[in-house]
Amino acid sequence: MSANKNIILIAGKLGLHEWQVENTIRLMDDSATIPFISRYRKEMTGSLDEVKLLHIKDEYQRLKDLDSRREAVIKSIEEQEKMTPELMSKIESVLTMTELEDIYLPFRPKRRTRATIAREKGLEPLAAIIMEQKERDPRQKAEEFLNVDVKSVDEAIAGASDIIAEWISEDEKARRQLRRRFEKEAVIISKVVKGKESEGIKFSDYYEWSEPLRKCPSHRLLAMRRGEDEGFLRLTIEPDGGNALDI
Structure with missing residues (x-):
């Protein structure tokens, strides 16, 4: 994807003018730091603060990494002589690394399975x-x-x-749909490891626990993960089985 397209994408995602993004990237490519740009190049960025400059930097790097990986994927598929116009169009249009890897998965060199x-x-x-x-x-x-x-x-x-x-x-479509199911419907289930009931008493609240993952507060998730790391809990995260099979 061209640099101009990346500038348009970043500006659209962050709600900025394209010239603000373009000037910021040019300054960063010239090794200017975010504090320097924020303090001494306000006229070039429209007075963007450090937070917005950091967002531009992160998004710019993400798209650069994506473009680099895209080139490698295209080269690999072309070397296999499996590239088609439809596949090329799909690869060129993806905006995330996850989408790109889903497309590439059937063409990735495989170990013996x-x-x-x-x-x-x-x-x-x-x-x-x-x-x-x-x-x-x-x-x-x-x-x-x-x-x-x-x-x-x-x-x-x-x-x-x-x-x-x-x-x-x-299958790209199945992976995408299942990922969405996980995001919306996944349930985290915590159970005590057999024989660890007494030793892991401080995690007893989670010996028989389940709740939707998206509603699980961070402190509770961290506590369950700690219990798993210490060998007292066994965690599973899964979507509703029946709904997943509908895919």
């Missing part, structure tokens, strides 16, 4: 059939995929499930 092994055993077509959810009896269909490497229906179904799990985990 259970899904990889299942593909090598010829189970990807079975995974596609199950994924379509049109087969009335997947287990019966799985019998067609038994071979020297796949000796039972259970093994075939398990391998196909590994492939499906990888597909879903790499």
